[in-house]
Amino acid sequence: MLSKYLNPDTNAALKRLIDESDNIMVVCHRGPDGDAVGSSLGLACAMSKIGKNVNVVAPNKIPENYESMSNIRSFLSFEENQEEVVKKAKNVDLFFFLDFNDIKRIGLMANLIKGVNAKMVQIDHHENPTLKVDVCISDPKCSSTAMMTYKVLVELGYEHLIDKQAAEYFYTGMMTDTGNFSYNSNDPEIYEIINRFLILGIDKDRIYRDIFNTSPENIIRLNAHVLCNCMTVDYDLHCAFLTLNKADQETFGFKHGNDEGLVNKPLAIPGVYYSVFLREDPNHIHISARSKKGYNVSKLCETLGGGGHGNAAGAEYKEGNIDDAERRIREYLSNHITN
Ligand SMILES: [Mn+2]
Numbered sequence: 001m002l003s004k005y006l007n008p009d010t011n012a013a014l015k016r017l018i019d020e021s022d023n024i025m026v027v028c029h030r031g032p033d034g035d036a037v038g039s040s041l042g043l044a045c046a047m048s049k050i051g052k053n054v055n056v057v058a059p060n061k062i063p064e065n066y067e068s069m070s071n072i073r074s075f076l077s078f079e080e081n082q083e084e085v086v087k088k089a090k091n092v093d094l095f096f097f098l099d100f101n102d103i104k105r106i107g108l109m110a111n112l113i114k115g116v117n118a119k120m121v122q123i124d125h126h127e128n129p130t131l132k133v134d135v136c137i138s139d140p141k142c143s144s145t146a147m148m149t150y151k152v153l154v155e156l157g158y159e160h161l162i163d164k165q166a167a168e169y170f171y172t173g174m175m176t177d178t179g180n181f182s183y184n185s186n187d188p189e190i191y192e193i194i195n196r197f198l199i200l201g202i203d204k205d206r207i208y209r210d211i212f213n214t215s216p217e218n219i220i221r222l223n224a225h226v227l228c229n230c231m232t233v234d235y236d237l238h239c240a241f242l243t244l245n246k247a248d249q250e251t252f253g254f255k256h257g258n259d260e261g262l263v264n265k266p267l268a269i270p271g272v273y274y275s276v277f278l279r280e281d282p283n284h285i286h287i288s289a290r291s292k293k294g295y296n297v298s299k300l301c302e303t304l305g306g307g308g309h310g311n312a313a314g315a316e317y318k319e320g321n322i323d324d325a326e327r328r329i330r331e332y333l334s335n336h337i338t339n
Contacts, residue, residue: 005152010135014121015157024047025089028057029099038169038173039169045163045166045169064255064257064258093118120134123145126309127140219258222248225248227266237330242265244278274295274333285318287304289315293311300332
């Protein structure tokens, strides 16, 4: 038996919302990761099985390494299909917002949402949800939105709608948000759910290989270059800094998503508790931070205008270049370091 999120009233209310809706739009955050893509596609699969017309929309393009997942149900990117999404959104009865806690995470799509007259449901595992929705299901202790979404469907009596394909999508979200079950992964329910998915026939080994262990040569070289030539380790601050500038992105043929997981690597170094990856993007410095258990990076990223979880957070720094951002982080850590 899995633990429950919904009291009987909310359960009935959510069920009614779904029953009364013909057109559903599932929306995930900008720069969708495996959890955003996996939870959205899994939910879409289940909802289309009960005859709903479902569209899945991300604010921008999904990274290449997840493209294979969306073969069956295609993702619409708002940035690239603005007109189509606007048209479809007008007929939407029910929105599902998955894997984000703040309207800022969907960029320009936020304006679209403001103007529609539809019901809204949020399922998310980030702290402090601030979206204005009809039903908010929030569980910061859960390691993935995919797992939450699966549990919600089970609670609503929809377990029979989850087939092998949907299970593969949910599994992908659970796997990617735990680094293949290497962090935030001590909850026994994770393995109870995986057990069910294996019985449905998912190929977990293939999913791991496709998502985490398939990489073109230029990306292997890019990762090696960043770790070898662009990493500084400050043992006083217990922090490693990785940087990727525009020139190197061009040299190695970098595309969005090619640096997935890179920020975790320095945490393997004894004495390193924080790892910060700084990438030069067109309009800002993309910052992604990770930390070992007991060390918090969400506050650090908040001071830079971002946020996230205690051990995984990010920000888009607009007040200067990579060096400025790194200086700000060093200042913050030297004032807040706990040895
Ligand atoms: Mn997530």
